Amino acid sequence: MRRLLLRAVGAEEEVEEEEGWHQLYPSHIPTSPLQKALLAAGSAVMALYDPYRHDMVAVLGETTGCLALPNLRDKMKHHPEGYRILQERPCIRLSTLDMSRLRGLPDGSLGREYVRFLEDNKVSPDTRMPPKFVDDEELAYVIQRYREVHDLMHTLLGMPTNMLGEVVVKWFEAVQTGLPMCVLGAAFGPVRLSARKLQVLATELVPWAIRSGLNASCILNVYYEQRWEQPVESLREEIGIFPPPAVRM
Known part of the structure; x- marks a missing residue:
C-alpha cells in the first residue's frame, strides 16, 4: 500500500514490472479492486485534511470514477464536438498553448481571460497530474481532459482559486460530471469557510x-x-451557464 501511494504522488522514479501487470498507457499503474478501495480511502482522508493536496484529489477522482467516467465518455461519443475531441486527443499544456497570441486577444475573449486567470492566480496547466489508476486508456483521457479544462471552468464561472471559489466550481462540476470526488469536495469544502462566506x-x-x-x-x-x-x-450562453452572481468573493 505504501508503494502504491508513493507511485500515486510520483515519489518513485521507476515502476518495476510485476507479474500479471499490463500497462495500458505510459503513466498507468494497474491495481486490483482492493488496492483501488484502499487508495480511495487514503486519498479521501488526505484530501479532506488538505483540499490543496491536488495529488490526493487526483487519486481520489481516478479510483472512484468507475461509473461517472464511462457516462462522460458516452456523452462525448454522442456529440459531434465531443467525438472529435476523443478522436484527436488535444491536451492543454504550456507546450501546446501560444501564450503570446492568447495575451494579444481582445479583453473578454476566452483565450485572453484564461491567460489572465492563470497569471492572476499564479497557476499553470502543467501542474495537472497524468492519470495513473484508470484501467481503460480512453477513460484515462476523459479524466485527463476533465482536469485540463478545470481552470477553464474557473474562467467561465468567474470564480477565483480561493476555497470559496473552488467549492463553487466543485458544485458545478459535481452536477455536470457525477464524479464522486467532485461531490465530496462540494459537500465538505465549506467546513473551512467563515460564517459570512457560508451564507x-x-x-x-x-x-x-x-x-x-x-x-x-x-x-x-x-x-x-x-x-x-x-x-x-x-460561450457561457452557448453552453447554458447563467451569468455569475455579483458577490464579493
Missing part, C-alpha cells in the same frame, strides 16, 4: 452553480482550443 455560498452561489450545472450542456463537449477568440459571455 453567501448557501443563499447565492450554490443555487446558481446547481442551476447552471443542470442547464449547461456537457463541459467536455467543447473544443476550447478552437474557441479562444469567442467572447466568454457568448
Whole structure:
C-alpha cells in the first residue's frame, strides 16, 4: 500500500514490472479492486485534511470514477464536438498553448481571460497530474481532459482559486460530471469557510452553480482550443451557464 501511494504522488522514479501487470498507457499503474478501495480511502482522508493536496484529489477522482467516467465518455461519443475531441486527443499544456497570441486577444475573449486567470492566480496547466489508476486508456483521457479544462471552468464561472471559489466550481462540476470526488469536495469544502462566506455560498452561489450545472450542456463537449477568440459571455450562453452572481468573493 505504501508503494502504491508513493507511485500515486510520483515519489518513485521507476515502476518495476510485476507479474500479471499490463500497462495500458505510459503513466498507468494497474491495481486490483482492493488496492483501488484502499487508495480511495487514503486519498479521501488526505484530501479532506488538505483540499490543496491536488495529488490526493487526483487519486481520489481516478479510483472512484468507475461509473461517472464511462457516462462522460458516452456523452462525448454522442456529440459531434465531443467525438472529435476523443478522436484527436488535444491536451492543454504550456507546450501546446501560444501564450503570446492568447495575451494579444481582445479583453473578454476566452483565450485572453484564461491567460489572465492563470497569471492572476499564479497557476499553470502543467501542474495537472497524468492519470495513473484508470484501467481503460480512453477513460484515462476523459479524466485527463476533465482536469485540463478545470481552470477553464474557473474562467467561465468567474470564480477565483480561493476555497470559496473552488467549492463553487466543485458544485458545478459535481452536477455536470457525477464524479464522486467532485461531490465530496462540494459537500465538505465549506467546513473551512467563515460564517459570512457560508451564507453567501448557501443563499447565492450554490443555487446558481446547481442551476447552471443542470442547464449547461456537457463541459467536455467543447473544443476550447478552437474557441479562444469567442467572447466568454457568448460561450457561457452557448453552453447554458447563467451569468455569475455579483458577490464579493
